[in-house]
Amino acid sequence: MGHWLQRNILEPGKLPLLLALSAFVLTFVITRTVTRLIRAGKGPFGNVEAGGLHIHHVVPGVVLTVAGGFGALAGRQGPGSGLFAVVFGVGAGLVLDEFALILHLADVYWTEQGRQSVEVVVVTAALVALVLAGFVPFGVDNLSQDELQDRGTVIVTVGVNFLLSLLALSKGKARTAIFGVIVPVVALVGAVRLARPGSPWARRFYRRRPHTRARAGLRAYRHDRRWTAPSRRLQDWIGGKPDPQPARLPGRRP
DSSP states (O other): OHHHHIIIIITTTOHHHHHHHHHHHHHHHHHHHHHHHHHHTOSSOOOOEETTEEOOTHHHHHHHHHHHHHHHHHSOTTHHHHHHHHHHHHHHHHHHHTHHHHHHTSOOTTSGGGHHHHHHHHHHHHHHHHHHTTOOGGGGGGSOHHHHHOHHHHHHHHHHHHHHHHHHHHTTOHHHHHHHHHSHHHHHHHHHSOOOTTSHHHHHHSTTOHHHHHHHHHHHHHHHHHHHHHHHHHHHHHHOOOOOOOOOOTTOOO
16 A cells, blocks of 8 residues: 555555645535535534624635635745645535535525535545646646657647547537547447437437438436436435425426
């Protein structure tokens, strides 16, 4: 373990990134634990209020993220960089835990929309972990030293992988495109497979191809039927189950 840490983390200078990721994940876990206890009415915790104003933890999160980010940019390698990395990780964990609130500009923490916070946190942690494992965006890590010295090879590699990720995104596969930036083969898979119904690619190229449009719809239906329920159970286990939505009366607008 010590040899792996020295060779893969310390020598490449990735210790601040490891500290930031650890602080990010730990902060999210602690925050979700506390909010779930508050929701259940257990423990000594309570909502923070100032003069009747409820203060979401995204507020100190923004402060810590800014302080950690600027501190890391202004500092040099050493103990200070590790400290600022931890501060940044804590702040990012607090901010992204309430990502859905920022996106919707409403308190949707315990609603269906609040699942977006959990998904963003998981995706962010996975991407940073891939970078720690040695992956470099757009597949540059797959090039040899001689190829890296050839600017033309690097430009073509980055350009091709960028286009593959963009193509996967146009087919309605956002997560595939995001992970494809780090692992190019993922983007390639997303680029060659059928687009999801309603995606820009499907609207543009499947409009006069009913057979292809039907295949794409069937594939999306089978994928969602297989993975939606397990994904929701995992999100509920990580972030807590959302509140049930109130039933609406017929003819009554939400």
